[in-house]
Amino acid sequence: MNTQIFKDAYAAYLPMPTQLDPHLQGALHHVLKNPGNLIRPQIVFQMAAAYGMSEDSGMELGIALEYFHTASLLFDDLPCMDHATERRGTACVHVGYGESSAILAALAFINRAYALTWRAISAAPPERRRSALAYLEHHLGVGGLLNGQSLDLNYATLPHTRQTTDQIAMGKTVSLIRLAIVLPALIGGASEGELRLFDRVALFWGLSYQVLDDLKDTLQSAAETGKTPSRDSALDRPNIALAIGVPSAVTRLRRLITLGDKMLRRLVGLQPEIAFLEKLRSNLLREAALVDQNSCTARGAVA
Amino acid sequence: MNTQIFKDAYAAYLPMPTQLDPHLQGALHHVLKNPGNLIRPQIVFQMAAAYGMSEDSGMELGIALEYFHTASLLFDDLPCMDHATERRGTACVHVGYGESSAILAALAFINRAYALTWRAISAAPPERRRSALAYLEHHLGVGGLLNGQSLDLNYATLPHTRQTTDQIAMGKTVSLIRLAIVLPALIGGASEGELRLFDRVALFWGLSYQVLDDLKDTLQSAAETGKTPSRDSALDRPNIALAIGVPSAVTRLRRLITLGDKMLRRLVGLQPEIAFLEKLRSNLLREAALVDQNSCTARGAVA
Numbered sequence: 001m002n003t004q005i006f007k008d009a010y011a012a013y014l015p016m017p018t019q020l021d022p023h024l025q026g027a028l029h030h031v032l033k034n035p036g037n038l039i040r041p042q043i044v045f046q047m048a049a050a051y052g053m054s055e056d057s058g059m060e061l062g063i064a065l066e067y068f069h070t071a072s073l074l075f076d077d078l079p080c081m082d083h084a085t086e087r088r089g090t091a092c093v094h095v096g097y098g099e100s101s102a103i104l105a106a107l108a109f110i111n112r113a114y115a116l117t118w119r120a121i122s123a124a125p126p127e128r129r130r131s132a133l134a135y136l137e138h139h140l141g142v143g144g145l146l147n148g149q150s151l152d153l154n155y156a157t158l159p160h161t162r163q164t165t166d167q168i169a170m171g172k173t174v175s176l177i178r179l180a181i182v183l184p185a186l187i188g189g190a191s192e193g194e195l196r197l198f199d200r201v202a203l204f205w206g207l208s209y210q211v212l213d214d215l216k217d218t219l220q221s222a223a224e225t226g227k228t229p230s231r232d233s234a235l236d237r238p239n240i241a242l243a244i245g246v247p248s249a250v251t252r253l254r255r256l257i258t259l260g261d262k263m264l265r266r267l268v269g270l271q272p273e274i275a276f277l278e279k280l281r282s283n284l285l286r287e288a289a290l291v292d293q294n295s296c297t298a299r300g301a302v303a
Numbered sequence: 304m305n306t307q308i309f310k311d312a313y314a315a316y317l318p319m320p321t322q323l324d325p326h327l328q329g330a331l332h333h334v335l336k337n338p339g340n341l342i343r344p345q346i347v348f349q350m351a352a353a354y355g356m357s358e359d360s361g362m363e364l365g366i367a368l369e370y371f372h373t374a375s376l377l378f379d380d381l382p383c384m385d386h387a388t389e390r391r392g393t394a395c396v397h398v399g400y401g402e403s404s405a406i407l408a409a410l411a412f413i414n415r416a417y418a419l420t421w422r423a424i425s426a427a428p429p430e431r432r433r434s435a436l437a438y439l440e441h442h443l444g445v446g447g448l449l450n451g452q453s454l455d456l457n458y459a460t461l462p463h464t465r466q467t468t469d470q471i472a473m474g475k476t477v478s479l480i481r482l483a484i485v486l487p488a489l490i491g492g493a494s495e496g497e498l499r500l501f502d503r504v505a506l507f508w509g510l511s512y513q514v515l516d517d518l519k520d521t522l523q524s525a526a527e528t529g530k531t532p533s534r535d536s537a538l539d540r541p542n543i544a545l546a547i548g549v550p551s552a553v554t555r556l557r558r559l560i561t562l563g564d565k566m567l568r569r570l571v572g573l574q575p576e577i578a579f580l581e582k583l584r585s586n587l588l589r590e591a592a593l594v595d596q597n598s599c600t601a602r603g604a605v606a
Contacts, residue, residue: 104453107413111445
């Protein structure tokens, strides 16, 4: 897929008034010049096409979700949250432009993202608009992303169980995947049955990616030195492989992928145009296979 | 006007899921228990009634704007911005619950505010919905509030002129007054002519309140000790009385009030039900008279 159109849209969809304060402008330009892999807008765009949304609306919704994601990273990186200094191979915005400019830039992306979302759904019938906005509010708000982030930051004070790590993954990882997959289908008029299946695919994939990340963190440290505690363990960060052990986490990963596959097969049967999602599923499988391999190597090294 | 219904709505319109992280929940409860004077929702509610919006929609829009305002205060108070420790007679949220919880709470209010705004405008015809959302986006975003806040924070690096202090006041003070006065009229179907006049009233009042605040800061210090520099001067904060001098600022205040009066008289002629705005204008006049008095006393004390 040609990713240049997404890069162009990412850079162009945030209007920059001429009288903008140079500090805020600098921060915004820095972010716009350093986009991520833009996987979300690509998923949204193709989902939107499969369900008959216009190309313009698909792109608006895709960039809107990417801007929400961008804003969440700007906040995550702040000293009072993850205290990161680098992002996408360059200095974090708050390092280069100050914390207040990073916060105001994040709010600018959020404000624009809501406006673009509204524009993308404006042509849909009232009932679908209502459902789409309720779905967005829930997954971005205290029922989703914000709660996930808060639990994540306060993990040290919470029980280190699978329930807690799942709740965090549901809020932080699953929410945005859900929005990218379900929202365009919902706006485009997918059936209740399809929407339920898409919601489950997003759930299983989101949880899979989180288990994968946690396994990588745990296994890499073990493979590298045979005894270095993982970064998550050292910082007391949520990690399901630490909470339930590597073997159980690997079993869980396989189970989540199987469940996602089942839903996806049914969906492709109902709507062949969403077969592009199988490519994402292949990436997931490849990563899972790598981790599985490492898991044996690492267990060998530790033993 | 019975303010209890606004207090109740302010406390009730933010849904709190049962599985919410206790840190974020604590921060949100703290804010909801300490509302401000709720003048914005009262204006919105009465404007909405004058222009035939339903009571429910008027209240939703009013609380939405108050939530946007609340979020802006949570951010303003952060150490990287105004570094405040007290707000509304109690400790700031970031002091009691940490910076990250204050930020996540602010984002929860913003997310809810957009959802309430959408709900409030959903019954309006498409063209009005579009105009209302564009007006909201502009005044909350880089064209309004965010730019005002950025200029305000970086004032020390900018020319200390009336142009700069005006730009800051337009962003920080005028934007939210504009939204409270113009949005309900726009959604309710006011004519282009009325909307232009309301926009001007909001502009003149917003600037008046800013000049008043700046004069109070400058004159109080002078009246109290005869020589203490004002707080704004000591901290190098934007202040129009410092930028153009007290006498010019007093002249400007009188002029702004006269201009606002002219627009308001025309509006009451067009739509008698907005006469409630005259009460706000009386408050403004009373405050201006007090400052005028202090201005003579203070100049006496300094002389």
